[in-house]
Amino acid sequence: MNNRNLAAAVGVALGAALVTSACDAGSAGKQARSECVQIVDESTGKKTGDCMPLAPKKDRVDLGKPAFSRSTSITNPLHPSSEVKQVIYGGHVDGKPFRTEFTLLPGTKTITLKGEQVKARTMQYMALSDGRIAELALDWFAQADDGSVWYLGEDVFNYRDGVVADTEGTWLAGKTGPAAMIMPAMPETGDVYRPENVPEVVFEEVTVKATGQTVDGPYGPVKGAITVNELHMDGTREDKVFAPGYGEFSTGNAQGDLEAVSLAVPTDAKAGPLPGELTALSGAVRAVHDGPTDATARKARAAWDAYEASDRVPRLLVRQMEHDLDALTRAVAAQDAGAGRGAALRVAQNTVDLRLRYEPLVSVEADRMDLWAHQLTIDADAGDKGSVAGDVTSLELTWDRVRPGTPADKAAAVDDALRELREAADGKDTAAAAKSAPRLLAALGAAS
Structure with missing residues (x-):
């Protein structure tokens, strides 16, 4: 997973400055180094003049020149970017429910690194705060011949009220800055590397704290995990856990901001039919969503x-569902229509996630398209312009994952309906969106 700070998922990336000489006189005594990345005050976005407490250069394991002859086969167990098709993360950020769909997209992207053409895999990071789109990032990863995984950039779009507010944090290796190691081939305690190394845009330095750990996975113990400590541009630190079969496993803790794995496929996939109780839950949730x-x-x-x-349900998904059902009950009792719509959406999202364990990803993605199309109808009827804009964006981003496997004629019908809805959303015309929504639902029905 892209190694972003959780606060950046709903905010703006901070700036930093790289100075080739020692830090200013005030901090030189604290840190006598030839390199200085200045700490930035998060509240003002301004450099403080103090150097970050960087690790000694001798501990860095990312200073060599990687060779990329089989770059798109990313099999490093702690960052299996071409093996895991989708990871669902849950938790809370800034006091709100936070959920992420991290999905491998088809195809590759070619990135030029010092004259060398390197093919990278693309992962789509789609983050939702309180059920609504907060951030999209397209992350590019490549595996070096020694087994280390390198981060080659990301396109970032931060959303406010369903529309792009800024693209802070966007960078591309070979243009904005260097390629950055995001996972060593065989990490050892004390290893230091920089998953992002573009001062004034993005910067992180990671130190491996422990290896060979066993963590509680969604459906049982997972061996071979590591814990790292990440230094951010504002001088703060946080621990992250990476686990085989998942990649980034958790960030933060239950007492503060938290983003952790709910489940992943194919890692957590289970053979067999969809349980009858889950089918019944899906039907009941569809009714409450409507x-x-x-x-x-x-x-x-x-x-x-x-x-x-x-059935066995991951603990994080249990906590999320309980929280959202409680919120739904309170909203209904208070006759708070807006809160009720939001809680019903989150309950529906949780239920679709549970189907991932039993159904092919393509079927679950089709369910998500249907979910967002119904949400669009609900929000358009309510005259909620911001939510309509976010619904259309969420449909477009999910469609990016679904479209490659859809027959051309049926895909064209969905494309046309989405273009019509985009025009309505951009024009803040909820009445037009309400009229166009049935066309999208019909097109999706034909495409399924």
């Missing part, structure tokens, strides 16, 4: 209790 009422909320809660009692 109309949050006391009756539909109670049925969704009962269906969830029955499913949880019948």
Whole structure:
């Protein structure tokens, strides 16, 4: 996973400055080094004049020149970017439910590094705060011949009220700065590397704290994990865990901001039919999504209790579903339509995630397209311009993952419907969006 600071998922990347001589006189006594990346005050975005406490250069394991002859086969177990098709992360950031869909996209991107053409795999990072689009990033990774994984840049789009607010944090290796190691081939305690190394744009320095750990995975213990400590541009630090079969496994902690794996495929996939209790839950949640009422909320809660009692459910997904069902119950009791719509959306998202374990990814992605199309209808009828804009964006981003496997004639119909909805969203015309939504639903039905 791209090694971004959690705060940047809903905010703006901070600046930094690289100075080739020692830091200013005030901090030179604290850190006598030939390199200085200045700490930036997060509240003002201004350089403080103090140097970050960088690790000694001798500890760096990312200073060699990587060779990329098989760059798109990314099999490093701690960053298996071409093996894992999708990872779902959950948690909370800034006091709000936070959820991420991290998905391998088809095809490759060619990036020029000092005259060498390197093919990279693309991962789509789609982050949602309180159920709504907060950030999109397209991350490019390549594996070197020694097994280390390198981060070759990202296109970042930060959203506010469903529209792009800025693209802070965007960078490209070979243009903005150098390629950056994001995972050594065989990390050892004390190893230091920089997953992002473009001062004034993005910068992180990582130190491996422990290896050979066992962590609680979504469906059982996972061996071979590592814990690293990450130094950010504002001088703060946080621990991250990486685990085989998942890549980035968790960031932060339950007491503060947290982003952790809910489940991943194919790592957590299970053969066999969809459990009947999960099918029943999906039906009950669809009813509450279409109309949050006391009756539909109670049925969704009962269906969830029955499913949880019948199947093994990852603890993080249990906490998320309980939180969102409680929020739904409170919103319905308070007759708060907006809060009810938001809680129903999150409950629906959680339920679709649970289907990942049993159904092919392509089927689950089709469910997500249907979910967002229905949400669009609900938000358009409510006259919520910002949510409509976000719904259309979420549809477009999910469609980027679904379209490659869709027959051309059916894909064209969905493309046309999405273009019509984009025009309505950009024009803040919720009435037009409400009229166009049935066309999209029909096109999606034909494409499924």
